[in-house]
Amino acid sequence: QVQLVESGGGLVQAGGSLRLSCAASGRTFSNYAAGWFRQAPGKEREFVAAISYNGISSYYVDSVKGRFTISRDNAKNTVYLQMNSLKPEDTAVYYCAVARAYYSGSHSSNYDYWGQGTQVTVSS
Numbered sequence: 001q002v003q004l005v006e007s008g009g010g011l012v013q014a015g016g017s018l019r020l021s022c023a024a025s026g027r028t029f030s031n032y033a034a035g036w037f038r039q040a041p042g043k044e045r046e047f048v049a050a051i052s053y054n055g056i057s058s059y060y061v062d063s064v065k066g067r068f069t070i071s072r073d074n075a076k077n078t079v080y081l082q083m084n085s086l087k088p089e090d091t092a093v094y095y096c097a098v099a100r101a102y103y104s105g106s107h108s109s110n111y112d113y114w115g116q117g118t119q120v121t122v123s124s
Contacts, residue, residue, distance in 0.1 A: 001027070001113070002025070002027045002029075002098055002112070003024065003025045003026050004022055004096050004097070004113055004114065004115035005022070005115060005116070006094065006095065006096050006118040007021050007023070008020040009094060009118030010119075010120070010121070011123065012086055012121070014086060014087055014088055014123065015085060016122070017082070017083060017085075018120060019080060019081070019082045019083070020036070020096075021079075021080055022034070022036075022079045022096030024078070024098060025077065029074055029098075030053055030054070031100060032053055032098040032100055033098065033103045033104040034050070034051050034070075034072060034097065034098045034099075034104075035047065035048075035051070035070075035097050035104060035105075035106075035111060036048040036049045036050075036081045036096055036097075037094070037097060037108060038093065038094045038095065039093050039095070039117075040089075040092040040093075043092075045108060047106035047107070047108070048060070048064055048068065048081070049061070049069075049081060050070065050103065050105055050106060051070045051071070051072055051079065051103075053074075053101070053102055053103070054074075054102075055071065055072050057103050059106065061106070063089075067084050067086075068083050068084070069084075079096055079098075081094065081096075083120070087122060088122045088123065089122075091120060091122050092119075093117040093118065094119075094120050095114055095115055096114070096115045097111035097112075097113060097115070098113050099111045099113075100112060
């Protein structure tokens with residue numbers, strides 16, 4: 001089992017920044033690929049970003065490229081999502097997820113463990 005706890009969400013004005021953190025416990029975190037997903041009210045959960053277990057490979061949905069950066073610190077068992085130039089359409093609950101794999105990509109079904117989510121609200 002892997003337990004994931006997200007933090008760092010909140011209310012921010014458009015153009016602002018937030019950094020989300022996802023702390024993992026329970027297994028060797030460096031053996032797990034990680035990803036961030038989000039779900040806005042009334043919408044399906046969507047992929048945001050993914051990173052390989054060693055942090056070398058990453059991938060983003062087009063709508064956040066150039067604004068968001070996924071990273072990880074395996075010594076701290078934590079994955080991050082730095083979000084800059086935030087837009088109202090980024091408002092959602094953000095979830096981190098991990099999978100026992102080198103890299104798990106954009107499909108939520110590829111991930112084994114999920115956090116409880118953290119709310120991000122961007123005001124216009």
